[in-house]
Amino acid sequence: MFNLSGKTAVVTGGGSGIGKAIAILFAKQGADVAIIELNQANAEATVSQITSMGGKATSYACDVSRQTDVQSVFEAIFTKTGNLHILVNSAGISHIGNLEKTTESDFDRIFTVNVKGVYNCLLAGVENMKKSGGGVILNLASVAGTLGIPDRFAYSMSKGAVLSMTLSVARDYINQNIRCNCISPGRVHTPFVDDFLKKNYPGQEQEMFDKLSKTQPIGRMGTPDEMAALALYLCSDEAGFVTGSDYNIDGGFVRLK
Incomplete structure (x- = not known):
């Protein structure tokens, strides 16, 4: 079960945290992993860890907020592999502060990476998945996107947008064999x-x-490995009946508070 052999998986933000755990687990399950990461040193460290255990991985330095750069990287990946089966949008940044403690530059920075960055990768990813005959997309949202959490004004805004984009893409491309889901981690x-x-x-x-x-x-x-385990299920063929869904993985934070 959960075998990703023969599949090409793009993981943004795969140089650290949850993205890194996802990239490593997907490679263990047989995927050819392409890591898109702003911090190239971190990305190369993840690639080295994957290749040392016999997996396949490549890193690409890219700022996901720059659409032309994202398009170029996805074209390079597609040219190299000939397909795109999985896209995980994990790249993101955080901000702490309520409305009055969120400056315009803070808001723009969060929006540019967490919303526009996901949009850019979705756009490039869907284009290449259509050429591949379909695929699966997983976005990293957050419990902050659906709950009122203190001092997370801009961050919550961005993760709410990720949830909405997930549902929209799932609806619009369901007939083109593209599934799209998101997970909403707690802390x-x-x-x-x-x-x-x-x-x-x-x-x-x-x-x-x-x-x-x-x-x-x-x-x-939670641990990054626990997030990666859920990501693996949702991106595997075993989850072929799952699309347009948001999965809380939060230690009971949403339902049991």
């Missing part, structure tokens, strides 16, 4: 969390980490 222990605690709570990192973990009914944060 996940990634390098971003560690950097945030170090910057904002020096000397209190463990105390604040425990506090944030306990905001989820299950009593802990």
